[in-house]
Amino acid sequence: MxxxxxxxxxxxxxxxxxxxxxxxxxxxxxxxxxxxxxxxxxxxxxxxxxxxxxxxxxxxxxxxxxxxxxxxxxxxxxxxxxxxxxxxxxxxxxxxxxxxxxxxxxxxxxxxxxxxxxxxxxxxxxxxxxxxxxxxxxxxxxxxxxxxxxxxxxxxxxxxxxxxxxxxxxxxxxxxxxxxxxxxxxxxxxxxxxxxxxxxxxxxxxxxxxVDADFFSPAHGGDSPYPPGGPVLVFSGAMDYWPNIDAVSWFASELLPVIRRALPSVRFWIVGMNPSPAVQVLAGEGVVVTGTVPDVRPYIAHADLVVAPLRIARGIQNKVLEAMAMARPVVLSAAPAVGLGAEDGRECSIAADGEALCARVLALLADPAQAAAMGAAARACVLRGYxxxxxxxxxxxxxxxxxxxxxxxxxxxxxxxxxxxxxxxxxxx
Incomplete structure (x- = not known):
């Protein structure tokens, strides 16, 4: 033919x-x-x-x-x-x-x-x-x-x-x-x-x-990869990419201690391939660095919150769209929110600075019903426009x-x- x-x-x-x-x-x-x-x-x-x-x-x-x-x-x-x-x-x-x-x-x-x-x-x-x-x-x-x-x-x-x-x-x-x-x-x-x-x-x-909302769907979250413990915050991405390295380094060293003072059981998981030495050194009390995983979806689906604390970001971040598609509440800094057609406070949570980011994380962890509603609205946003x-x-x-x-x-x-x-x-x- x-x-x-x-x-x-x-x-x-x-x-x-x-x-x-x-x-x-x-x-x-x-x-x-x-x-x-x-x-x-x-x-x-x-x-x-x-x-x-x-x-x-x-x-x-x-x-x-x-x-x-x-x-x-x-x-x-x-x-x-x-x-x-x-x-x-x-x-x-x-x-x-x-x-x-x-x-x-x-x-x-x-x-x-x-x-x-x-x-x-x-x-x-x-x-x-x-x-x-x-x-x-x-x-x-x-x-x-x-x-x-x-x-x-x-x-x-x-x-x-x-x-x-x-x-x-x-x-x-x-x-x-x-x-x-x-x-x-x-x-x-x-x-x-x-x-x-x-x-x-x-x-x-x-x-x-x-985003492929059929692949990144809450229906394909699988079993939880997280051991028992407190709430999990997750960041996913290639961990040899400088903006990602900067984001997790800033979050783990400056913001996570503030969050853990209010809620000591919080854990931060950094999920992604090729973690640089600057990322690997973050592993320790309350921080886990996974390296390459066979499937990122379970890590997103079973996290309490997805965080995107990027200070250097250009364009719409796939990591944000994928988390939203999986109906997870996402807390992100202002830089990756540019161009994202999602309503702050309903479909995602956008923080102007580090202090606001900590406050928004703690607020959503304290209100699981609001977090679940934000996740559902996030997926609807993706299905509607992405x-x-x-x-x-x-x-x-x-x-x-x-x-x-x-x-x-x-x-x-x-x-x-x-x-x-x-x-x-x-x-x-």
Whole structure:
């Protein structure tokens, strides 16, 4: 039977399977969406030994893959060449002559005219003859993230990170100028980029994150992994990622002691792969560091509260959506709440600072009925407005060759009735 789906190039900075950390959750769901309407050629990198065994799994969604193993420590050294070239260090980190040759070849051989690059640095592979349609999913404005990192570091890292922010923004603007559409995960991130590149505003849009509410469901919570004891607060995420490291370090060292003075039996569980030494050292009185677990859902489902005390956060956090989908009450700081369409006090609890975060945790622990009601409202919020299919169908219209979307009425509905507000539509010039 003839396959009439058009060919497509999809480039990701990290193998999009398994979807076990924030960026891979998004890139994997994008891959599944693209594969429904296109024959996909995937170019990617794999930076963790455990992920290499999953390369073959990608064949069920892809016509062909080129997944290149990289060693992060070696790549970090190699990326310093960017200092000599006056470019962002993120670019040589993800630069591969082998991948570039593969892209050139498959675009020419298979008549590929459309491409999606996931994360800014992968846009360096899109300047290829034959591509007529280019979409860059920046997700977050990474240049702003590096600038934010610089504020919390001493010299020379403060200088290096500040330089990375400036140089990477230069590249992001160049990449967006060559693309037909540039997407961000929240309106706040999109607006930040529009202010930095006002000339590109008409080609900048929002494609929100979603959550698989069937997988992350209270019906699939399994048995409790927690030993008997007091109430459990849980944080889940990749624990070699600096914003997560900063979040749990701050919470365990400064906030948890305040909470435990009022309620000594409280326990804090840090659940996630690759805990850094800074995370491992937190284990002790009242704090458990699990490392990799086979399934995060039981840890979420049986926690009394999920906490997201992130001080450095860009975009909508998958960890927050997953906890909400599992009907757990979530207490989060202001940073990860930006762009989250949930009502404070009813569908989640948003704290402006550390003192407020402690107070909100204690208030919910003291009122299990309110906590349960917040969890139920949180799941209803997810079901109403955070379907992956609803948000990602935008890609179909961006890739089908239309150069103008004059009015919203010209576009078929992006989601079912009652599924919450539709994602913003990119207006093509």
């Amino acid at each position: 003839q396959d009439n789906r058009p060919p497509l190039l999809y480039l990701t900075h990290r193998i999009p399977y398994p979807p076990n950390k924030g960026d891979k959750v998004r890139s994997f769901n994008i891959l599944r969406q693209l594969a429904r309407t296109h024959r996909v050629w995937l170019g990617s990198f794999v930076d963790h030994p455990d992920d290499r065994r999953h390369i073959a799994t990608l064949r069920q969604w892809c016509e062909q893959t080129c997944v290149i193993p990289i060693e992060p420590a070696i790549r970090r050294v190699a990326s310093l060449r960017g200092l000599l070239r006056g470019e962002a260090l993120s670019l040589p980190y993800y630069r591969s002559p082998r991948l570039a040759r593969w892209v050139d070849r498959v675009v020419a051989e298979h008549g590929i005219h459309a491409a999606v690059a996931f994360s800014g640095p992968m846009a360096q592979y899109l300047d290829v003859p034959g591509l007529a349609r280019r979409v860059v999913d920046f997700c977050d404005l990474d240049s702003a993230k590096w600038s934010q990192y610089a504020a919390d570091r001493r010299w020379p890292l403060s200088w290096l990170y500040r330089r990375e922010g400036v140089r990477l923004l230069d590249f992001e603007r160049q990449a967006a100028a060559r693309a037909d559409a540039s997407l961000f995960v929240t309106e706040a991130e999109a607006e930040l980029f529009r202010r930095a590149a006002p000339e590109l505003g008409s080609r900048v849009g929002v494609m929100q994150n979603g 379907s992956w299919a609803a948000h990602l169908r935008m890609l179909d219209w961006l890739l089908d060759g239309r150069t103008s979307l004059a009015t919203a009425a010209d576009v078929p509905p992006l989601h079912a009735a009652g599924a919450g507000p539709a994602p913003a539509i990119v207006r093509m010039p």
